[in-house]
Amino acid sequence: MFPNKRVQGMVGRRVHVEMKGERSMLEGVLTSVDDYLNLHLSVANEIENGERKRLLGSVVVRGNNVVLINPLEE
Amino acid sequence: MFPNKRVQGMVGRRVHVEMKGERSMLEGVLTSVDDYLNLHLSVANEIENGERKRLLGSVVVRGNNVVLINPLEE
Amino acid sequence: MFPNKRVQGMVGRRVHVEMKGERSMLEGVLTSVDDYLNLHLSVANEIENGERKRLLGSVVVRGNNVVLINPLEE
Amino acid sequence: MFPNKRVQGMVGRRVHVEMKGERSMLEGVLTSVDDYLNLHLSVANEIENGERKRLLGSVVVRGNNVVLINPLEE
Amino acid sequence: MFPNKRVQGMVGRRVHVEMKGERSMLEGVLTSVDDYLNLHLSVANEIENGERKRLLGSVVVRGNNVVLINPLEE
Amino acid sequence: MFPNKRVQGMVGRRVHVEMKGERSMLEGVLTSVDDYLNLHLSVANEIENGERKRLLGSVVVRGNNVVLINPLEE
Numbered sequence: 001m002f003p004n005k006r007v008q009g010m011v012g013r014r015v016h017v018e019m020k021g022e023r024s025m026l027e028g029v030l031t032s033v034d035d036y037l038n039l040h041l042s043v044a045n046e047i048e049n050g051e052r053k054r055l056l057g058s059v060v061v062r063g064n065n066v067v068l069i070n071p072l073e074e
Numbered sequence: 075m076f077p078n079k080r081v082q083g084m085v086g087r088r089v090h091v092e093m094k095g096e097r098s099m100l101e102g103v104l105t106s107v108d109d110y111l112n113l114h115l116s117v118a119n120e121i122e123n124g125e126r127k128r129l130l131g132s133v134v135v136r137g138n139n140v141v142l143i144n145p146l147e148e
Numbered sequence: 149m150f151p152n153k154r155v156q157g158m159v160g161r162r163v164h165v166e167m168k169g170e171r172s173m174l175e176g177v178l179t180s181v182d183d184y185l186n187l188h189l190s191v192a193n194e195i196e197n198g199e200r201k202r203l204l205g206s207v208v209v210r211g212n213n214v215v216l217i218n219p220l221e222e
Numbered sequence: 223m224f225p226n227k228r229v230q231g232m233v234g235r236r237v238h239v240e241m242k243g244e245r246s247m248l249e250g251v252l253t254s255v256d257d258y259l260n261l262h263l264s265v266a267n268e269i270e271n272g273e274r275k276r277l278l279g280s281v282v283v284r285g286n287n288v289v290l291i292n293p294l295e296e
Numbered sequence: 297m298f299p300n301k302r303v304q305g306m307v308g309r310r311v312h313v314e315m316k317g318e319r320s321m322l323e324g325v326l327t328s329v330d331d332y333l334n335l336h337l338s339v340a341n342e343i344e345n346g347e348r349k350r351l352l353g354s355v356v357v358r359g360n361n362v363v364l365i366n367p368l369e370e
Numbered sequence: 371m372f373p374n375k376r377v378q379g380m381v382g383r384r385v386h387v388e389m390k391g392e393r394s395m396l397e398g399v400l401t402s403v404d405d406y407l408n409l410h411l412s413v414a415n416e417i418e419n420g421e422r423k424r425l426l427g428s429v430v431v432r433g434n435n436v437v438l439i440n441p442l443e444e
Contacts, residue, residue, distance in 0.1 A: 001253075003260035003282045019141050020287055021094050021243050026142075031075075037260070037284050038077035038111070044144075059144040060077045062111050062137065063284060065094055067241050068248075070266075070281040093215050095169050100216075105149075112151035112185070118218075133218040134151045136185050136211060139168055167363050169317050174364075179297075186299035186333070192366075207366040208299045210333050210359060213316055223401075225408035225430045242391050242435060259408070259432050285432060289389055290396075292414075292429040315437055317390050322438075327371075334373035334407070340440075355440040356373045358407055358433065361390060 007033050007069060014072040017041070020065045024048045027072065028059070037063030081107050081143060088146040091115070094139045098122045101146065102133070111137035155181050155217060162220040165189070168213045172196045175220065176207070185211035229255050229291060236294040239263070242287045246270045249294065250281070259285030303329050303365060310368040313337070316361045320344045323368065324355070333359030377403050377439060384442040387411070390435045394418045397442065398429070407433030 001009075010030050017026040017039065028044030039061045046054040075083075084104050091100040091113065102118030113135040120128040149157075158178050165174040165187065176192030187209040194202040223231075232252050239248040239261065250266030261283045268276040297305075306326050313322040313335065324340030335357045342350040371379075380400050387396040387409065398414030409431045416424040 001262070002256045003254055003262040004256065006254070006262045006280075007282050018244075022092075022141060032077055032080070034076045034078065037282075040075070040077040040080045056142075056144050058080075059142050060081050060111075061142045062140050064138050064286050065141045066284050067244060067287045068278075068281045068283045070278050096166075096215060106151055106154070108150045108152065114149070114151040114154045130216075130218050132154075133216050134155050134185075135216045136214045138212050139215045170314075170363060180299055180302070182298050182300065188297070188299040188302045204364075204366050206302075207364050208303050208333075209364045210362045212360050213363045223410070224404045225402055225410040226404065228402070228410045228428075229430050240392075259430075286434050288432050289392060289435045290426075290429050290431045292426050318388075318437060328373055328376070330372050330374065336371070336373040336376045352438075352440050354376075355438050356377050356407075357438045358436050360434050361437045 004033075004035055004037065007037060010069070010071050015041070015069055016047075016072055017061060017069050018067040019061065020067050024053060026056070026059070026061065028056075034063070037066050037069075039063070039066065039069070078107075078109055078111065081111060084143070084145050089115070089143055090121075090146055091135060091143050092141045093135065094141050098127060100130070100133070100135065102130075108137070111140050111143075113137070113140065113143070152181075152183055152185065155185060158217070158219050163189070163217055164195075164220055165209060165217050166215040167209065168215050172201060174204070174207070174209065176204075178217075182211070185214050185217075187211070187214065187217070226255075226257055226259065229259060232291070232293050237263070237291055238269075238294055239283060239291050240289040241283065242289050246275060248278070248281070248283065250278075252291075256285070259288050259291075261285070261288065261291070300329075300331055300333065303333060306365070306367050311337070311365055312343075312368055313357060313365050314363045315357065316363050320349060322352070322355070322357065324352075326365075330359070333362050333365075335359070335362065335365070374403075374405055374407065377407060380439070380441050385411070385439055386417075386442055387431060387439050388437040389431065390437050394423060396426070396429070396431065398426075404433070407436050407439075409433070409436065409439070 102115030176189030324337030
């Protein structure tokens with residue numbers, strides 16, 4: 001299963017996203033993803049040092065700035 | 075709804091934009107967006123630590139340097 | 149009007165350009181731009197803390213490293 | 223053998239991955255890879271200063287943010 | 297004249313190149329350039345604080361990491 | 371000779387590679403390269419301040435993160 005299919009399989013689940021050049025990370029429910037790994041997250045929170053720092057709500061993250069993504073519970 | 079359609083749905087609304095390698099963020103009215111997530115904002119302000127730092131007015135932001143975008147009131 | 153058309157509309161005018169990973173910014177007359185937002189500026193100056201730091205003259209800036217561009221007087 | 227074929231030849235093996243703008247590195251089993259060098263790793267760990275820092279489990283890494291990849295035992 | 301044609305017009309001349317995420321800059325004779333602004337420089341030197349730091353000789357610079365390029369004498 | 375042909379001409383030779391956002395550099399034998407400047411190096415070493423820091427062996431480097439490449443003896 002190719003990496004982008006793997007991410008498509010995470011739609012509807014809570015995910016952890018690390019972004020390029022950001023100290024904080026994102027956690028939220030993956031609502032949609034396209035082939036460039038552009039992500040739409042709902043109920044997204046910024047996480048710093050393992051703690052919720054800020055509620056962002058609905059956010060779009062551009063794929064080229066996603067370093068890694070993994071599901072929060074598997 | 076794919077992530078880029080989601081951003082197109084924000085046209086006409088005030089948005090918050092985080093850019094790669096910048097300490098400050100942008101807030102402004104999203105006037106147009108294309109498939110690369112290049113953005114045109116009007117009445118844009120640079121925001122640092124939650125405060126308006128500088129009025130930029132009309133700006134174009136290149137999509138690959140957009141880390142995340144979310145609507146300011148939903 | 150799409151963001152890249154918006155930049156094409158700035159040709160012949162003085163613009164302010166922020167680049168990725170640079171502390172200084174550029175100001176100059178936008179002479180040409182293509183679809184990737186590669187820019188050609190003439191009479192370009194490096195600007196740091198609001199002051200002219202260095203005259204660069206004629207420069208080409210690669211589009212993917214442009215964070216934002218806005219016209220200096222509107 | 224082209225570089226991306228070389229990475230395809232690492233599928234099923236433990237690999238070391240350095241990512242752009244991250245102090246930590248990843249080690250894990252390379253489960254799949256595509257032509258953009260997007261990677262799917264299973265049993266992935268974050269490594270800092272040669273020590274396991276955090277178990278990530280199953281992660282997808284976006285190819286453009288991969289600096290280098292090498293097999294752990296050859 | 298589009299920005300990439302402008303760079304093609306610098307072939308055979310000494311140029312100044314600023315690269316992403318590097319403190320030092322490059323100066324050298326532009327020997328060839330392609331549409332991605334990949335550059336081949338001969339007799340290239342690393343420049344730091346206006347002084348020659350290291351002779352690199354013949355180098356290839358990848359276009360996406362070129363921030364700006366300008367001719368040294370016009 | 372275009373820049374990527376120039377790199378193809380380095381196959382079989384020892385090269386020096388600077389990568390984006392890394393303090394250390396790589397030296398190794400260039401085994402293969404593709405049009406994106408993805409590189410496969412064998413007998414690669416990490417170099418910091420001119421000294422060998424770590425033997426990496428066989429590595430693949432993603433082209434977009436290559437800042438510059440030059441042959442070690444010409």
